[in-house]
Amino acid sequence: MVSVxxxxxxxxxxxxxxxxxxxxxxxxxxxxxxxxxxxFDLIRVIGDPEHPLSLxxxxxxxxxxxxxxxxxxxxxxxxxxxxxxCSMATLIGLSIRVKxxxxxxxxxxxxxxxxxxxxxxxxxxxxxxxxxxxVAAALENTHLLEVVNQCLAPTTRKI
Amino acid sequence: MSVLKELCVLEGHQDRVWNLAWNPSxxxxxxxxxxxxxxxxxxxxxxxxxxxxLTDGHQxxxxxxxxxxxxxxxxxxxxxxxxxxxxxxSGEFDCIATLEGHENEVKxxxxxxxxxxxxxxxxxxxxxxWEVTDDEEYECASVLSSHTQDVKNIxxxxxxxxxxxxSYDDTIKLFREDNxxxxxxxxxxxxxxxVWCVCFDRTGSRLVSCSDDQIVKIWQExxxxxxxxxxxxxxxxxxxCVCTLSGYHDRTIYYVDWSHISGYIVTASADDCIxxxxxxxxxxxxxxxxSLVGCxxxxxxxxVNCAVWNPKDAGLLxxxxxxxTIKVWQHSEL
Numbered sequence: 001m002v003s004v005x006x007x008x009x010x011x012x013x014x015x016x017x018x019x020x021x022x023x024x025x026x027x028x029x030x031x032x033x034x035x036x037x038x039x040f041d042l043i044r045v046i047g048d049p050e051h052p053l054s055l056x057x058x059x060x061x062x063x064x065x066x067x068x069x070x071x072x073x074x075x076x077x078x079x080x081x082x083x084x085x086c087s088m089a090t091l092i093g094l095s096i097r098v099k100x101x102x103x104x105x106x107x108x109x110x111x112x113x114x115x116x117x118x119x120x121x122x123x124x125x126x127x128x129x130x131x132x133x134x135v136a137a138a139l140e141n142t143h144l145l146e147v148v149n150q151c152l153a154p155t156t157r158k159i
Numbered sequence: 160m161s162v163l164k165e166l167c168v169l170e171g172h173q174d175r176v177w178n179l180a181w182n183p184s185x186x187x188x189x190x191x192x193x194x195x196x197x198x199x200x201x202x203x204x205x206x207x208x209x210x211x212x213l214t215d216g217h218q219x220x221x222x223x224x225x226x227x228x229x230x231x232x233x234x235x236x237x238x239x240x241x242x243x244x245x246x247x248x249s250g251e252f253d254c255i256a257t258l259e260g261h262e263n264e265v266k267x268x269x270x271x272x273x274x275x276x277x278x279x280x281x282x283x284x285x286x287x288x289w290e291v292t293d294d295e296e297y298e299c300a301s302v303l304s305s306h307t308q309d310v311k312n313i314x315x316x317x318x319x320x321x322x323x324x325x326s327y328d329d330t331i332k333l334f335r336e337d338n339x340x341x342x343x344x345x346x347x348x349x350x351x352x353x354v355w356c357v358c359f360d361r362t363g364s365r366l367v368s369c370s371d372d373q374i375v376k377i378w379q380e381x382x383x384x385x386x387x388x389x390x391x392x393x394x395x396x397x398x399x400c401v402c403t404l405s406g407y408h409d410r411t412i413y414y415v416d417w418s419h420i421s422g423y424i425v426t427a428s429a430d431d432c433i434x435x436x437x438x439x440x441x442x443x444x445x446x447x448x449x450s451l452v453g454c455x456x457x458x459x460x461x462x463v464n465c466a467v468w469n470p471k472d473a474g475l476l477x478x479x480x481x482x483x484t485i486k487v488w489q490h491s492e493l
Contacts, residue, residue, distance in 0.1 A: 106461055106482070109410065109429065130371070130411075131327070131353065132429075132462070132481075133222075134309070136175075136193065137238050137264050137282065140219050 005050050007083045013059045015044070033070040034104070040066045042103050043077065043096050047151045049088045058082055060092060065115060073107045075100060080115040089119055093129045094138065095151040160493040161423075161435055161453040163476065169200055169485040171209050176479035178223045178465050183230045185471035190485055191221035197235055197245075199252070200485070207487055216243040216254050219264075223312075227270045234277060236268040242279050244297065256297050258289060267312045271320045276300070278322050280310035286324050286334065288341050301341035305332050312356045316363045317419065323366060325354035331368055331378075333398065344395040347378055349403075355412065361419035366398070369412035369426055375436070377402035379444060387445055402447050407434060410462075418468040423490070424449065425476060427463035432456055433478055435490065452492075459484065 019037055024030050040063045044056035055061045065078040077096055081089045097112045104110065112129050114122045128134055138144050174193030181188055187210070188200040197213040217237035225234045233245040233252065242265050244256040262283035270277055277289040277297065284307065290300040309327035316322070322334045331347035331354055352371035359366055366378040379401045381389035391397045410429035417424050424436040435453035442448055459480035469475035476488040 127327075127352070127371075133266070133311075134282075136220060140238055 006086050006088060007050075010051060010053070010058050010082045012053060012057050015054075015056055016063060034068055034108075035070070036066045036068050037063065039068050039075055039077070039100070039104070043099055046092075046095050046099055047153070049091050049095075049147065049151055055079070055092065055096075061096070073109055075104065075108050075110045077110070077112050078115040079112065080118045084118065084120045086119065089114060089121070089125050090128055091147065091151075093125060094135065094144075095148050097129060097135060098139065098148050099152055161437075161490060162493060163433065163435070163453060163455045163458070163488040163490050166487045166489050167207050169207055169209070169487070170483070171198055171212075172196070172483050172485075174220075174483060175461075175481040176464065176483060176485055177220070179467050179477050179479050179485065180224045180226055180233075181467060181469050181477070182226045183228060183470055185469045185475070188477055188485070188487075189224040189226065189233055190479060191224045191235060192479075192483075193220045195219060195221060195237075197221055197224055197233070211252060213245065213252055213254075216245070216257075217241070222265065223267045225267075225269045228272055228274055232270070234268040234270065236265040236279060238264040240265060240281070242268045242277075244277075246295075255295060258287075258297055260287060260299060260302075261285065266310060269313050269315050271315045271322070272318060273320055276315075276320060278313045278315065278324075280313045280324055282309045284308060284310060284326075286310055286313060286322070286332075288322070288334075303334060303341055303343065305334075305343040305346070306330070311353065314357050314359065317359050317361060318363050321363075323357045323359070325357045325368060327353045329354060329370075331357055331366070345398050347398050347400070349376060349400045350374065353411075356414045358415055358417045360417045360422070365417075367415050367417050367424055369415040369428075371411045373405070373408045373410065373412060373428075375404040375407075375412060375415060375424070375426060376400050377404075377447060377449065401445055402449060404436065404449055404451075407451055408432075413462070414465040414467075416467045418473065419470065420468070420473040423452075423468070425466045425468060427466040427478060429462040431459055431461060431463060431480075433458040433463055433466050433476075433488075453490070455488070458486065 046055045067076045100110045113126045172192045176192040191197045199211040201210045219238035221237050223236040235243045242258040245252045246255045261281040264282040268279045280286045286303040288301040289297045306326040307328045313324045325331045332343045333345040350370040354370045357368045364380040378398045381397045383391040408428045412428040414427040426434045433455040436449045437452045439448040461481035466478040479485045
């Protein structure tokens with residue numbers, strides 16, 4: 001896809017530990033609402049389009065930048081491109097969006113945005129990611145869908 | 160105040176339903192969506208049923224459907240970069256023409272009041288005007304490249320061959336034929352994000368628009384020499400935003416329809432709601448007030464993409480959604 005890497009030597013961050021399962025969560029009759037950590041667990045394993053690393057390892061996604069309002073059915077994810085001119089920003093945002101579209105109940109309204117101040121074209125990328133018509137059209141593009149699916153398939157990657 | 164009563168849920172589409180269109184007599188409802196099909200619904204006894212499914216026209220999502228003013232033709236716009244013209248003269252719907260030329264997704268299509276023109280608009284930023292010849296041929300009459308971004312929707316004036324378009328570039332533009340050439344004579348700027356839909360009122364001297372900025376705006380036409388003293392250029396009218404409806408919607412507003420019978424405005428938005436607005440009586444046309452008279456919360460379980468008034472029965476409304484369903488509503492004043 002690209003011959004020159006945008007950011008050839010990215011800083012690699014340590015992963016958060018596994019989710020701690022509380023005794024309540026093991027209870028069958030306790031309602032287990034979807035929370036920040038659960039959504040973070042869905043997206044932290046997404047692969048970077050350029051590096052054999054996860055978005056979590058590149059600090060593109062962080063636990064603290066995922067906000068779930070289970071009552072209002074809202075999920076807001078901010079992601080931080082590794083460099084301010086990252087040409088992959090839209091693709092990364094699209095991968096996060098697709099992962100959440102496929103995994104979360106349809107009642108959720110999902111907003112995926114760039115962490116404020118972390119990208120030169122922040123507004124343009126945010127507008128594109130928020131336009132569901134353009135997202136739908138992009139996902140009918142078989143080549144693009146293949147690239148997104150590769151990012152979403154961590155098992156085939158050496159993470 | 161007014162209320163919406165759900166009359167029926169029409170199921171059948173296998174993906175999100177993007178758009179709806181009533182035929183001019185209000186007896187048929189066309190729908191289209193992500194499953195690449197067009198469905199035609201009609202009333203049998205007391206219930207609405209699917210009469211026909213048109214499957215062989217498009218290779219990708221069908222984004223919009225539009226009936227000709229005579230009701231004999233249906234046009235469809237698709238992400239496959241083409242528009243199809245369907246004729247029901249033989250009793251069934253036959254695809255009689257495919258309009259090709261746009262570089263990528265066609266977002267909207269519509270017929271002029273005279274029946275002489277069809278307009279299409281696309282992600283390629285252009286609006287095309289097609290001339291309909293006597294022997295049902297369609298020739299490109301003009302390619303309009305005034306917008307700087309993805310053109311979302313077009314709509315024709317109710318009485319003249321004047322076209323309005325709206326875009327991802329946050330503007331609305333108006334076009335008309337001038338010395339055999341189509342030109343943009345007005346650009347309406349005020350929305351802060353993508354303008355998804357525009358619709359004329361019954362007089363054609365007002366427009367309503369809705370946007371990703373979660374605001375609905377009413378625009379008024381001012382002709383040259385108007386007594387209000389609004390500046391115009393040459394013999395072109397000027398359009399001014401005279402009313403802003405903000406604070407009512409929680410997410411993007413995808414569709415707005417202004418009833419030519421009742422004067423009610425309906426909006427369809429990503430907060431799953433359908434809202435109905437009414438102009439307050441005795442308003443100054445230069446500063447009208449519109450109030451929210453009805454709000455159907457959870458009208459659908461996902462984004463509402465379109466809501467359209469029946470052109471003959473003022474109380475009938477249809478809506479469609481990402482949830483794959485179409486609903487028919489009875490609207491009544493309390």
